[in-house]
Amino acid sequence: DGGITQSPKYLFRKEGQNVTLSCEQNLNHDAMYWYRQDPGQGLRLIYYSQIVNDFQKGDIAEGYSVSREKKESFPLTVTSAQKNPTAFYLCASNRREAARYGYTFGSGTRLTVV
Amino acid sequence: SQQGEEDPQALSIQEGENATMNCSYKTSINNLQWYRQNSGRGLVHLILIRSNEREKHSGRLRVTLDTSKKSSSLLITASRAADTASYFCATGTQGGSEKLVFGKGTKLTVNP
Numbered sequence: 034d035g036g037i038t039q040s041p042k043y044l045f046r047k048e049g050q051n052v053t054l055s056c057e058q059n060l061n062h063d064a065m066y067w068y069r070q071d072p073g074q075g076l077r078l079i080y081y082s083q084i085v086n087d088f089q090k091g092d093i094a095e096g097y098s099v100s101r102e103k104k105e106s107f108p109l110t111v112t113s114a115q116k117n118p119t120a121f122y123l124c125a126s127n128r129r130e131a132a133r134y135g136y137t138f139g140s141g142t143r144l145t146v147v
Numbered sequence: 148s149q150q151g152e153e154d155p156q157a158l159s160i161q162e163g164e165n166a167t168m169n170c171s172y173k174t175s176i177n178n179l180q181w182y183r184q185n186s187g188r189g190l191v192h193l194i195l196i197r198s199n200e201r202e203k204h205s206g207r208l209r210v211t212l213d214t215s216k217k218s219s220s221l222l223i224t225a226s227r228a229a230d231t232a233s234y235f236c237a238t239g240t241q242g243g244s245e246k247l248v249f250g251k252g253t254k255l256t257v258n259p
Contacts, residue, residue: 066246076190076235135180136182137192138189139189143187
């Protein structure tokens with residue numbers, strides 16, 4: 034079955050560490066997205082990519098970095114510059130002309146700073 | 148930036164009742180979408196309505212869109228305990244933007 038796989042499901046980060054969240058899709062979708070969700074809040078866009086080797090900043094990109102070397106993969110690195118990284122991170126994908134179709138979401142990674 | 152604002156923030160009903168959630172937005176859109184999120188899980192796409200449509204149905208779901216009031220509503224008929232989840236609206240804006248902007252969601256509890 035096609036879908037999006039996020040790993041790990043839970044991740045703990047020490048102060049000053051960089052951590053990388055994995056997102057892989059086998060849907061042959063061109064566009065991929067990373068969102069952050071805080072308790073009781075909606076989703077805020079971190080980064081998105083519409084094509085391999087290209088990506089754009091979203092509304093809250095500071096302290097995060099991404100790469101898009103393969104169509105299937107869009108990893109997110111939470112750097113030490115992100116001062117409040119504890120949150121639920123969601124990866125999504127869809128076909129080009131995203132606004133006409135729904136997104137497919139992964140099951141999320143919960144990141145906690147310890 | 149968050150475009151959609153859902154109302155109410157929380158809704159508690161009995162099984163069998165209808166649930167209505169509303170979404171208001173600020174800028175012109177080319178479509179509006181509704182998603183569902185079970186606790187601690189990813190979002191699931193429910194339904195999409197285009198700006199030139201006024202109403203759309205999918206099973207027990209009914210969505211309306213009023214572009215003059217910049218608002219949408221999601222009606223779930225004959226609710227079930229399994230409908231308990233958070234529901235989000237998301238807007239796709241005019242101008243070819245590839246991004247969806249999500250609201251803060253309505254938390255629906257359906258009591259058995």
